[in-house]
Amino acid sequence: MCPLMSSLEIFVLWRKRRFLTTLTLSALILAILFFTHLSLGYSVMNPLNVLLSGITQLITGSLGIEGYRVLRALTAVVVGATLALSGYLMQLSTKNPLADPYILGVSSGALFAVSLTLSISGYVLHPLMIGVRTITAFLGGLIAYLATLFIASKAGMSPTSLVLAGVAVGTFFYSASLLPQYFISRDIHKLIAWSMGSFVSPSADALILMISALLLTMSYAFYVRHPLNNLQVSDDFVKQLGWDPARLRRYSTLLASLITSFTVAWFGVIGFVGLAAPHISRRVLKSSELVFVLPTSIILGSALLTASDLLSKVLVAGVEIPVNVIASMIGAPVLALAIVELRRYGY
């Protein structure tokens, strides 16, 4: 190290280098997974050809197998990024490293609301329904989140009480969401496949809307990065930056629920990505600074879900395993690890 540098400068440089290395490696892993995803399926294809023809097909609007593969892989990337961002915002606003839209019951609330709407309307895959699905998913997710926060606040709001409250609320809504399925006769298989998380039916409209929501939420998070960083420490610090911590929590919560609901409305429930991606990012970066953790989480979330979807389509030949099954099997051990670590730090 240069002897003329102060310890602070050395630290700042170390932190930045660690971030750039982690980001580059994560991006590389994501790229490899993405191209593998394009290449594998019913037939093995050259991923570059798939990408080029796929993009052409997407632009011209006449979708073939290449266009479908590109759309599906991009969807996995964007949904992964969205869930990671949502989980990260929930962790910041609850000051709880175990928060995740699935663990806190938000996804199940959204799932229930959509299932209910579908069972009342009787239509499952009517294109007009997607707007209604999105709005009901948002309302359902938000109600579930508020219920979880309410129960957790009555139980002292510790990290574990929040998770347990989320389990209670999530289980209730998940079970309730199964009920309407028995009253729907049309498209029942599609409905069940959707509820367990699936990218089998990707849509360009959904992708564009999700990318917009993702960019909007990311911009918001970067804009409030200083108060969000301080929200991890103390509300008094947030106030001393001239921000209202309650309002900051409210907006972060709303945005996190909104973007999660988009993914649930189209692609069903996918758990643990929102927990695992920020957790691994913070651990590898050895930092909690938002400017570093947020981009790393988003890329890792994308990589996690791309890997999950890849496995879901190639693990058993000719069978699509629900993506939530794979994502949860990867993510749940991270939750277990996080709980053990928290305990060691005396939470």
Added chain:
Amino acid sequence: MVIEAVKLSVSYDNTQVIKEVSFTLAEGVVAVVGPNGAGKTTLLKAISGLVSYAGSLKIMNKDLRDFSAEERARLITYVPPLVDVMPDMSVGDLILSDPLVSKELLEEYIELFELSSLLKRRLSKVSSGELSRALLAKGLSKNSKIVALDEPLSHIDLRFQLILLKHLRVLSKGGKLILVASNQLNPLLSYVDRVVALKKGEVVFTGDVASFLRSSTPERIYGVKFEVVFKDGYVDIIPRELA
């Protein structure tokens, strides 16, 4: 006057924690003393604009409510005793998390509080004294005119207590008002200019250290009989027995 409070009251859930207190404070180091629950933290937070209050509170002859959030943030800094944090935050992350701090000052305080070797360490793995030093470095690096330190002596060792208190005197000579809420009358009172004593939400004394110690106030607020020794400009306060 830097701070002028008139009939200042603070209530939490209909309970008055600070009861219509009036006082004025000029530049210098001020000890805010009083038994547990007397309202020291709340008074500091009210002055720092962190809790809503009734009555009038003027900072540099301007009503505290008339400052913008940013002006207030630059003018006054409140430093909490300890904080609960998310597990992966490092000492360096913590002290760099305030955009208003000056990097040069931060480097000085890293030196003063001997934090160099701790910057990469996670906050979950540092001692309460080390966390307290990091919080002091973060708060003091903002270079605010008014600094409110809440129990800064409770976790740091004797050496850092002395480093801090001597430094606060230097800062006050530079025109700052520094409030130190603490019950560690030793060594605090040897290094302050004035004392504000609180009991049950009321200011029962404001004045210099010698008059505070010669009055009946210490015995009255703490319920303890003290022996006080003045020597070479320092004071030694020895609690002898329960009053």
